[in-house]
Amino acid sequence: MREARTLGGWVIALFLAAMLIWMAVDTLAPPAGTKNHLFQLFADTSGIAYFEPTGRLVAGGLEVLVALLVFIPFTRRFGAILGVLLMTGLTALVVQLMMLNIEIPVDVVGEGGAVTTTSADPGAVFYLLLGLLVASLTLIFVHPGKDEPA
DSSP states (O other): OHHHHHHHHHHHHHHHHHHHHHHHHHHHSOOTTOOOHHHHHHHHHHOOGGGTTHHHHHHHHHHHHHHHHHHSGGGHHHHHHHHHHHHHHHHHHHHHHHHTTOOEEEEEEOGGGOEEEEEEOHHHHHHHHHHHHHHHHHHHHHSOOTTSOO
């Protein structure tokens, strides 16, 4: 049973780390010629100017930290707990946009590097964050502890 939990823990941890790094790259350094509109929307709708760029940089840094912590077996459970807190906060912010019926502008890089801005449904971001929240919660319980018998 311990081997299955160890393997499951590694699979979930690698998935979570890869997704968090992918999100952090877009959060910290959007592709050339594009912007991260999500945190600007948070700043505009809440009236709190710290969401862009300070909130974006803090969230991106926390995403990288959580990815590193879940990758290391010794700190995996702590990283998963931190991931639950981070994903809960980000999910709450996206739910705020959904309740206000605000669409998220997204920059799309087309052929020849042309950048166009289109609107996206915040539901897609919500489901991504919800999936990462479930993965973090699962990792807390799947990762075997030191006390378990072999």
